[in-house]
Amino acid sequence: MYATSFLLSHYGDRVTVDVVERDATPFGLVRSGVAPDHASTKSVTNRFDGILADARVAFHGNVALGSDVALRDLRARYHAIILAHGADGDKRLGVPGEETMPGVYGAREFVGWYNGDARCAATLGATGRDPVGARIVLGHTACVFGLGNVALDCARMLLRDADDLASTDVAGEALGAGSGVERVVMIGRRGVAQAAFSPKELRELLSLPNVRVRVEPPGHVEGLDEEDAKDLDASRPRRRAREAVAKAAANTAAADATSDRPTKELVIKFLRSPTRFESETGDPDGTPPMSPSTPSVRVTLRANALEGASGSRRAVPDASVAEPEVLRDVSLVLRSVGYKGIRVDEDVPFDDENGVVPNAHGRVLTERGGEIVRGLYAAGWIKRGPTGIIGTNLRCAEETVGALIHDDERGRLREVCEVCEEEEDDDVALSLSEVLRRRGVKVVSKEGWARIDAAEREIGRMAGKPREKFVDLDEMLRVAEGADARAVD
Numbered sequence: 001m002y003a004t005s006f007l008l009s010h011y012g013d014r015v016t017v018d019v020v021e022r023d024a025t026p027f028g029l030v031r032s033g034v035a036p037d038h039a040s041t042k043s044v045t046n047r048f049d050g051i052l053a054d055a056r057v058a059f060h061g062n063v064a065l066g067s068d069v070a071l072r073d074l075r076a077r078y079h080a081i082i083l084a085h086g087a088d089g090d091k092r093l094g095v096p097g098e099e100t101m102p103g104v105y106g107a108r109e110f111v112g113w114y115n116g117d118a119r120c121a122a123t124l125g126a127t128g129r130d131p132v133g134a135r136i137v138l139g140h141t142a143c144v145f146g147l148g149n150v151a152l153d154c155a156r157m158l159l160r161d162a163d164d165l166a167s168t169d170v171a172g173e174a175l176g177a178g179s180g181v182e183r184v185v186m187i188g189r190r191g192v193a194q195a196a197f198s199p200k201e202l203r204e205l206l207s208l209p210n211v212r213v214r215v216e217p218p219g220h221v222e223g224l225d226e227e228d229a230k231d232l233d234a235s236r237p238r239r240r241a242r243e244a245v246a247k248a249a250a251n252t253a254a255a256d257a258t259s260d261r262p263t264k265e266l267v268i269k270f271l272r273s274p275t276r277f278e279s280e281t282g283d284p285d286g287t288p289p290m291s292p293s294t295p296s297v298r299v300t301l302r303a304n305a306l307e308g309a310s311g312s313r314r315a316v317p318d319a320s321v322a323e324p325e326v327l328r329d330v331s332l333v334l335r336s337v338g339y340k341g342i343r344v345d346e347d348v349p350f351d352d353e354n355g356v357v358p359n360a361h362g363r364v365l366t367e368r369g370g371e372i373v374r375g376l377y378a379a380g381w382i383k384r385g386p387t388g389i390i391g392t393n394l395r396c397a398e399e400t401v402g403a404l405i406h407d408d409e410r411g412r413l414r415e416v417c418e419v420c421e422e423e424e425d426d427d428v429a430l431s432l433s434e435v436l437r438r439r440g441v442k443v444v445s446k447e448g449w450a451r452i453d454a455a456e457r458e459i460g461r462m463a464g465k466p467r468e469k470f471v472d473l474d475e476m477l478r479v480a481e482g483a484d485a486r487a488v489d
């Protein structure tokens with residue numbers, strides 16, 4: 001959306017932009033990633049609505065690059081292509097039971113589930129790993145691996161009272177699902193001086209009412225060594241995060257001395273890594289329960305020590321701790337150790353190691369440090385990797401569109417048109433819409449999205465929410481085509 005906006009501003013009436021989006025709905029992680037209780041963050045969609053409504057912009061939703069349409073189809077039809085397909089994979093912990101145990105999920109799945117992401121619902125239903133189909137059972141005790149902002153979102157969504165979420169756009173399935181959660185354990189392989197969370201989001205979690213905070217190992221936050229101190233000196237956000245953790249732990253100690261103890265608990269465990277997830281009988285393949293029931297996972301952790309100089313401290317097994325730590329009867333395990341970009345089209349150059357499209361300031365390269373691929377650009381997480389907030393993508397898109405304009409002014413985009421002749425594409429005279437129609441792709445147009453949007457808002461309004469998202473793709477496609485949402489419902 002930001003790249004589109006920069007193109008419209010610069011070129012005026014001389015440009016049209018076709019947005020090709022895999023989902024039936026626009027706005028990527030702003031819709032399906034940003035937490036429902038962060039409504040002000042999500043309100044950036046008001047700006048995106050305006051960009052999409054522009055007459056020079058077309059929307060081709062439910063069209064995936066790499067399967068419904070190939071890069072070569074696009075290169076034959078457009079002067080320039082900007083890849084902005086985000087980071088659609090996630091990093092793994094690499095321990096037994098991670099892929100197979102019921103109750104163990106990637107944060108991506110959990111976030112998609114509470115955000116009513118249709119693709120996520122379809123995947124959950126299809127894996128059979130989930131005891132009740134497309135629903136995640138949260139149970140009483142959750143472990144979240146990772147100490148970044150996504151992990152904070154997950155922990156907050158698990159611990160927040162349902163009443164606080166009722167007026168958000170949280171998925172209907174997820175609302176109230178956490179009412180039984182008593183304990184969330186956040187686990188990081190390194191220490192408080194290396195944690196990636198931002199202080200504001202951390203404070204939001206730590207100040208949830210009715211939640212006591214415990215920090216482990218005891219004394220960790222106070223007893224940092226010289227290299228840790230340098231890590232803290234180098235980063236104000238980390239210093240603030242450390243202060244917030246120390247303060248929350250002190251508040252808990254004070255509250256524990258009174259009779260008014262909070263009923264829920266957040267444990268932040270530093271310097272721990274998982275070594276296996278298994279059933280209580282020691283089976284890492286974890287036989288899925290036959291009936292809807294709460295998973296029970298045994299989580300084994302090893303203690304870590306840190307080595308290396310400040311700025312590059314690594315977690316290694318702590319030889320002084322002989323016995324592993326075992327957490328029993330964990331009902332939900334979330335892996336939140338980072339997203340990763342994936343290759344979506346065989347003709348798009350890809351840097352597998354870093355999970356990004358290789359580029360120089362947004363110009364796509366044949367490989368890392370390679371030649372420029374004319375007319376092909378990248379923006380957002382697929383360009384830089386999965387870091388940064390929404391606003392970071394504004395500057396990122398500006399840089400990319402700046403490179404595109406610079407190339408255009410030197411006549412470097414027109415050569416793209418020669419590619420179509422080289423590719424001898426007989427259908428090249430056909431528009432993208434016509435190509436997709438002939439391929440039988442059910443495209444969601446701008447008008448289709450407007451119908452989905454209106455129906456979601458209307459259904460939400462009746463429930464006192466900003467919107468109730470459709471989580472079934474077929475249902476969404478029917479609404480996009482004009483079916484009455486209430487009849488569909």
Ligand SMILES: Cc1cc2nc3c(=O)[nH]c(=O)nc-3n(C[C@H](O)[C@H](O)[C@H](O)COP(=O)(O)OP(=O)(O)OC[C@H]3O[C@@H](n4cnc5c(N)ncnc54)[C@H](O)[C@@H]3O)c2cc1C
Binds near residue numbers: 035041381382
């Ligand atoms: C859980 C979570 C919470 C976050 N919370 C916040 C927050 O509170 N505040 C904040 O500022 N930032 C937040 N962020 C970061 C923010 O969401 C990202 O910076 C931003 O969304 C990245 O934009 P993007 O366009 O690169 O990727 P995305 O937003 O992921 O958009 C990529 C789009 O490409 C589409 N796509 C994927 N593959 C294809 C394909 N093959 N063909 C066509 N289309 C495709 C996707 O469907 C998606 O719509 C959060 C991120 C996550 C993961």
